[in-house]
Amino acid sequence: MAEEIKKTCLHDSHVALGAQMSPFGGFDMPIQYAGITQEHLAVRNKVGIFDVSHMGEIFISGPDAERYINHIFTNNISGFNPGKILYGMMLYPNGGTVDDLLVYREFEPDHFLLVVNAANIDKDYQWMLDQQKGYDVKIDNQSDIWGQIAIQGPEAEKTIISLFGLDCAKSLSFYEYCNSEYNGHRLIVSRTGYTGEDGFELYATLQDTVEIWDRLIKAGVQPCGLGCRDTLRFEAGMPLYGDELSADISPIEAGLGMFCKLDKAEFIGREALVAQKELGVEKKLVGIEIFDRAIPRHGYPVELADGTQIGEVTTGYHSISLDKSICFALVKPEYSALDTDLFIRIRKKVFPGKVIKKRFYQTNYKK
Amino acid sequence: MSKIVEGLKYSDTHEWVKVEGDIAVIGVTDFAQKEMGEITYVDCPDVDDEVEKGSEFGALESVKAASDLFSPVSGTVTEVNDEVVDDPKLVNDDAFANWIIKVQMSDASELDSLMDAAAYKAFIKE
Numbered sequence: 423m424a425e426e427i428k429k430t431c432l433h434d435s436h437v438a439l440g441a442q443m444s445p446f447g448g449f450d451m452p453i454q455y456a457g458i459t460q461e462h463l464a465v466r467n468k469v470g471i472f473d474v475s476h477m478g479e480i481f482i483s484g485p486d487a488e489r490y491i492n493h494i495f496t497n498n499i500s501g502f503n504p505g506k507i508l509y510g511m512m513l514y515p516n517g518g519t520v521d522d523l524l525v526y527r528e529f530e531p532d533h534f535l536l537v538v539n540a541a542n543i544d545k546d547y548q549w550m551l552d553q554q555k556g557y558d559v560k561i562d563n564q565s566d567i568w569g570q571i572a573i574q575g576p577e578a579e580k581t582i583i584s585l586f587g588l589d590c591a592k593s594l595s596f597y598e599y600c601n602s603e604y605n606g607h608r609l610i611v612s613r614t615g616y617t618g619e620d621g622f623e624l625y626a627t628l629q630d631t632v633e634i635w636d637r638l639i640k641a642g643v644q645p646c647g648l649g650c651r652d653t654l655r656f657e658a659g660m661p662l663y664g665d666e667l668s669a670d671i672s673p674i675e676a677g678l679g680m681f682c683k684l685d686k687a688e689f690i691g692r693e694a695l696v697a698q699k700e701l702g703v704e705k706k707l708v709g710i711e712i713f714d715r716a717i718p719r720h721g722y723p724v725e726l727a728d729g730t731q732i733g734e735v736t737t738g739y740h741s742i743s744l745d746k747s748i749c750f751a752l753v754k755p756e757y758s759a760l761d762t763d764l765f766i767r768i769r770k771k772v773f774p775g776k777v778i779k780k781r782f783y784q785t786n787y788k789k
Numbered sequence: 790m791s792k793i794v795e796g797l798k799y800s801d802t803h804e805w806v807k808v809e810g811d812i813a814v815i816g817v818t819d820f821a822q823k824e825m826g827e828i829t830y831v832d833c834p835d836v837d838d839e840v841e842k843g844s845e846f847g848a849l850e851s852v853k854a855a856s857d858l859f860s861p862v863s864g865t866v867t868e869v870n871d872e873v874v875d876d877p878k879l880v881n882d883d884a885f886a887n888w889i890i891k892v893q894m895s896d897a898s899e900l901d902s903l904m905d906a907a908a909y910k911a912f913i914k915e
Contacts, residue, residue, distance in 0.1 A: 442826075458852040459827055649826075649853055715830045717850045739852065740829050769832060769848060769855075 430475035431569045431628040432635050439645055447540030449476040452647040462653050462742045464644035465617050469575035471638050472646050474623065475631060478543035479568045480550065483533045484559035491534055494553050494690055495525060496673060496682040504529040507597045507614060510681045512549065513691025517672035517698060521546050522663055524614065526599060535610075539663045553690065569631025573638070574621030574646075574654075576786065582611070582622055585641055586634070591622060596787040604630045616651060618658025618785040656737050657744065659709075659781035665720060665736045666707055666750055674698045675752070676707045677780060705733065706758040709782060710766065711748050712775035715740060718749040718766045725765045725772065732757050735766065741782060748782055790915055791820035794885050798900055799909035800861040805885065806903060813862045813900075816888040817849065817880060820913050825851040828877040832858075833869045833890060840866060840892055842899050847889070849880065862899045864892040 428449045436443060441452035452473065454461060464470040482491060491499050497510030504527050512520040521542040526535040538546045547563045554561060573582055582588045590600035591611050599612035607627045615621035626634060639645060652662065661667050666676050673682050674695055682695055712718060718738035723731045738749030749766070757764060762777040793799075798806040803821035807814040822828065830850035840846045840860040847858045868891040873879050879887040894900075904912060 453853070454826065457827055653852065716832060717830060717855065719855055740850070742852070769845075769857075771832075 428476075430473055431631050432473040432475060432571075435632070435635060435639070436473065436645075439639070441645070441647060444648075446648055447476055447542075449540055451476060452645070454647040454649045455645045458647075458649040458653060459742055461644060461646040462650040465575045465619055465621075465646060465650065465654055466743055467576070468644070469573060469577040469581050470644045470646035470650075471635070472572040472574065472648075472651055473570075473635070474572045475569040475628075476540035477570055478538040478540060478546065478563070478565040479570075479625065480536045480538060480543075480547060481533070481562040481564055482536060482550075482559055483528075483530075483562075484557075485532060486557040487532045487534055487559050490554070490557040490559045491525060491536075492686060492689060493557070494550065495523075496689060496691070496695075497525070498683040498686050499525055499527065499534070502527055505598055505600065507599060507612065509597075511667070511673050511678070512546065513672070513689070513694070514669060515690055515694065517674070517691045517694030518669040519663070519667040519671060519673060519676075520549050520669070522661065522667055522673075522678075526610075526612070529601065542663065567628065568625050569628045570623055570625050571631060571635055571638070572615055572617075572621060572623045573643075574615045574617040575619050578619070578621040579788075581638070581641070581643060582624070585637055595789060596620070604634065613788060616658075616660060617654040618660075618783050619654075620786055620788045652737070653739055653742055656739060656750070657741055657783035658785050659779075659783070661707075661750075662737065671705075671707075671752070672698060672703070675703045675705050703755055705752040706755040707736070707750055707752055707780065708758045709748060709778045709780040710735075710751050710764055710775045711746055711778045712766055712773045714773045715747060716768045716771070716773055717747055718751075718768060718773075723767045724751045724753055725767055726757075727763070727765065729772075732764070743783055748778070750780065791818065791823055791913065792885065793819070793906050793910050795906045797885075797906065798861065798903035799906070799912070800859065800903055801912065802859040802861075804859060804861050806861045806900065807888070808897075808900065811894050811897065812867065813864065813892045813894050814888045815861060815890050815892060817858065817884055818909070819884045820915070821856070822881050822884045825849060825853075825856055827852055828880050831874050831877045831880070831889065833874055834866050836866050836869060838866045840864060840890075849877070858889065860892065861903055862892055862894050863896055864894040867891045867893050
């Protein structure tokens with residue numbers, strides 16, 4: 423039976439703005455409004471806004487909250503202060519990835535907010551419940567009652583301060599947040615994003631999200647769809663669950679080992695990652711540039727000169743900011759060194775390329 | 790509303806054909822270019838390549854995705870539009886003025902199975 427497709431609180435607005443809509447993560451989402459290139463450049467050069475209300479918000483609290491999150495999360499939340507945000511993953515015991523997520527330490531002791539991918543909300547929530555035994559925690563999935571807007575680009579700070587007077591935003595570094603209010607309701611002002619630029623994510627009630635969005639649109643800010651969200655995150659070297667991370671791809675294979683604290687006493691999947699570090703991995707994520715305008719897409723084979731397949735493309739574009747054809751690919755680790763000559767089969771032709779750094783674009787975060 | 794040109798033949802995979810003697814001039818429709826968005830790359834066959842009706846002969850790449858091109862007729866490629874290869878956005882600017890390949894047809898009766906403008910208009914149901 424097909425699952426019913428969900429709509430975010432901003433769905434009517436997307437349709438009214440003439441967006442091209444398409445299903446993503448179980449939601450009917452805007453792919454583009456004015457065009458991917460125009461929206462991409464608005465974020466790189468000025469400011470753009472995204473409806474990310476499809477993302478999941480799961481609140482965890484209780485006397486064992488810190489110990490519990492350290493049990494299910496690869497990064498170490500001990501000793502990080504209220505108002506700080508950490509990126510990391512939840513893993514299966516074999517090291518495969520359940521999801522990648524953000525953990526917010528709330529200002530109230532023993533309270534945390536976990537922000538997860540839309541397509542994984544139900545799976546993650548169930549996973550968290552399944553690991554709860556022996557921990558005194560409350561796990562509260564509030565995904566349906568929070569909206570979220572990402573305001574991204576060099577003019578993001580100026581935009582939210584001038585429109586909404588969110589002065590607490592000024593003092594935030596990247597990966598910090600503050601609490602504010604909108605119409606008397608809680609508003610989370612988070613200096614985070616998925617574009618490689620400075621920016622914010624505002625978490626608000628559904629009603630307030632609609633109002634905030636409408637005010638941003640009236641102020642002439644460019645609405646941006648998931649099309650350029652993908653081109654932007656890709657250039658900035660960030661993974662997308664489903665492409666660069668999955669139940670079959672560990673964070674070590676995806677090059678995200680820095681977010682896995684193997685010196686922690688324990689977390690689910692730790693032993694598997696330790697083994698991968700010691701014995702090596704079967705595949706490794708690399709960046710590849712090809713010397714042509716043809717575009718390597720998800721699933722295209724990566725080959726050696728003699729035609730032997732040694733990997734597969736996970737995401738690829740003709741990069742808008744860099745004007746070259748680049749991709750992420752999972753390849754056998756012996757071919758992952760920088761400058762290794764590799765070939766990508768695109769339809770009937772084979773294009774030469776080489777391994778380059780995965781962070782294709784120099785990010786511009788607020789320090 | 791997408792533009793449709795009278796007097797051309799149309800395939801159900803959104804290519805148009807203009808018949809000039811035994812040569813079929815082939816491009817993609819305005820409807821197709823709108824669906825694809827900004828086209829960034831045109832993957833074409835070489836001159837003298839054989840193409841077969843209903844088979845893939847190349848592709849258009851937009852930022853989002855690759856879309857295969859299917860030949861509406863069988864025959865031999867006589868010309869490739871280098872202007873479009875060099876500047877793929879021409880297809881977005883005017884999909885009917887900017888053809889992609891010309892094919893010398895091996896069986897002109899294949900044209901009979903293609904749609905005319907009215908049928909294609911009904912087909913895309915805008």
